[in-house]
Each structure stands twice: as C-alpha cells, then as structure tokens.
Amino acid sequence: MQISGLHTAVVTPFHPDGDVDHTAFLRLLDMQIAGGVDGVVVTGSTGEAATLSLDERTLLWRAAVEHCAGRVTVTAGIGTNDTRSTIENARAAQQAGVDALLIVSPYYNKPSTSGLLAHFRAVHDAVTTPQIIYNVPGRTGQNMSAQTQLAIAEACPNIIATKEASANLEQMGEIIAHAPDHFALLAGDDVLALPIIASGGRGVIAVISNYFPRTYGALIRAAMQSDIATARELQDALLPYFAANFIETNPLPVKYIMHKLGYCANVLRLPLVPVTDASAHALDDLVATIDDLRLVS
Numbered sequence: 001m002q003i004s005g006l007h008t009a010v011v012t013p014f015h016p017d018g019d020v021d022h023t024a025f026l027r028l029l030d031m032q033i034a035g036g037v038d039g040v041v042v043t044g045s046t047g048e049a050a051t052l053s054l055d056e057r058t059l060l061w062r063a064a065v066e067h068c069a070g071r072v073t074v075t076a077g078i079g080t081n082d083t084r085s086t087i088e089n090a091r092a093a094q095q096a097g098v099d100a101l102l103i104v105s106p107y108y109n110k111p112s113t114s115g116l117l118a119h120f121r122a123v124h125d126a127v128t129t130p131q132i133i134y135n136v137p138g139r140t141g142q143n144m145s146a147q148t149q150l151a152i153a154e155a156c157p158n159i160i161a162t163k164e165a166s167a168n169l170e171q172m173g174e175i176i177a178h179a180p181d182h183f184a185l186l187a188g189d190d191v192l193a194l195p196i197i198a199s200g201g202r203g204v205i206a207v208i209s210n211y212f213p214r215t216y217g218a219l220i221r222a223a224m225q226s227d228i229a230t231a232r233e234l235q236d237a238l239l240p241y242f243a244a245n246f247i248e249t250n251p252l253p254v255k256y257i258m259h260k261l262g263y264c265a266n267v268l269r270l271p272l273v274p275v276t277d278a279s280a281h282a283l284d285d286l287v288a289t290i291d292d293l294r295l296v297s
Helices: 023-035 054-068 085-095 114-126 146-155 170-176 191-196 213-224 226-242 252-260 277-287
Strands: 004-010 039-042 073-075 100-104 131-135 160-166 183-186 203-206
Touching: 004 073, 004 213, 023 054, 023 213, 039 054, 054 073, 054 085, 073 085, 085 100, 085 114, 100 114, 114 131, 114 146, 131 146, 131 191, 146 160, 146 170, 160 170, 170 183, 170 191, 183 191, 191 213, 191 226, 203 213, 213 226, 226 277, 252 277
Parallel strands: 004 039, 004 203, 039 073, 073 100, 100 131, 131 160, 160 183, 183 203
Antiparallel strands: none
C-alpha cells in the first residue's frame, strides 16, 4: 500500500452527555467524501483518542469502514505509550477492517532509540495492516530523529509512511532524501504541507479539512501537480484559518468551528474544555468569512 494526498483527521462528535454521537460522525464522513478527500483518520489527536475507550474506538473504526465502503482510505489512530496496549488497539483496528494504522511515538516514557525501534517493530510484527509513524514532539515530549525513523522504516517494511509534525523542515528533508521506496512522508502541520510536498512529501494528514475538504484539497492537489502558483494563492487565503486551528489546543478550535457550522455539538471530554470566550469571538469573526473561501466544502 502507498498513501498520498489529503487525509482528514476527523473530530469525534459527542452528545451533550459526553457519549459519542454516531449519527453526527457519519455526517462528518459524508462531508469528507463529498469534499473529495483521499482518506480519513479516525481517533487521532484531533479525534480525542486519548479519552476514548477501546470499545468506543472500535465502534468508530467499524462505522467508518462500513460507511466509507472503500470510497476513501480509513486510517485508525491506535498509538499509546504502552506497547501492549498499542498492540491490542492494532489488533482491534485490523479486525474492524481499517486500511492503515497511525501510531504515535510513545509519550511520557521517553524511550531510547533502541526502545522506539523495539516498540514499532513489536507492533509491526503483531498485525498485517499497513502502519504510519506519527512524530509529534509537541505532544509526546520527544522528537524522533530522521535517523530513528529511517531505521524503523528499514526494519519494518509494512510501515509505509511517517506523519511528521516536528515542524523541522531539515529533518523532514533528510527523511525524504533517504527513505526506502516503500516509505512516504506526510505533513503533520497543515500550514507546512505546501513546502513539504514541494520538497518531495506525498501528502498531509490535516485538521483544516474538517471544514475545508475541497478548498484545502485543491491546495494539496495543486502542490502535488507542481502547480505552485495555484497552491500559493490558496495557501495565502487559508493562512488565517491555519492560525485559528491552533489559537488554543487542537481540537478545541476546530470543534468550535464545526459546531458553529452545524456539524456537531461543542462538547469535549475532560481534561479538554471549550475555547475561551475571547477565542470564541475571534473564531466567530473567522467563521463569518468561511463561505467566501469554500469552493464546495
């Protein structure tokens, strides 16, 4: 399997009582499919996976696989800071029928390079579903170097990509330059997808496409087709939205925007709480301009 293009890390909608809103979740999937994305990532950081039980995650994976029915790639976020739990998640996601697994590097523990390699190799060997490394130092407290990620890719042929959210373009360039043929680099920061694709990256796992699937998809397709003029025009237009998605911790802003657009309730699970009033006012001003940019989202 090769992975490329635009993959949306979808939010997980909740009812006011905190239970997963499965009806709203299917509506979100329909929006992504209609918007022309290449794939969806379910139970990633944006989907508040850290506060979902395995039963809840499994239901979401099964629902996504059944509802998408092969129209887009379904990737399951399954990573934890415990190898045994990660393997348990991986096996459940594989049984649910997902196309790929997104595996964040173990947070909090801060394993050595040898420990990281052993962790990813153990998960790799436990299942046959293709896998994607997720390097996000801002959440894990530890950067996975280019050398470490390349060593994992060489040792694990079913690890097909890395989602790189280190914001270190030099590191990403080194991965792209030395990656084995089966291994791709996907941008993990929406605003950096254009320069990363221009440098040889093959796509992005994005937040902004929750509400701009077609518009942001046009940017990604233009970049991948080396139509830099079009990609830059769209990049400039979307800059305020890139910034807005991180005015507070992701997914607080994107969930608020999706709520204002009528797609889900503005409900999160503790310890996450909704954006502050000041942030809400700033986001309200931005939401009022969305229709001007939505090509057909």
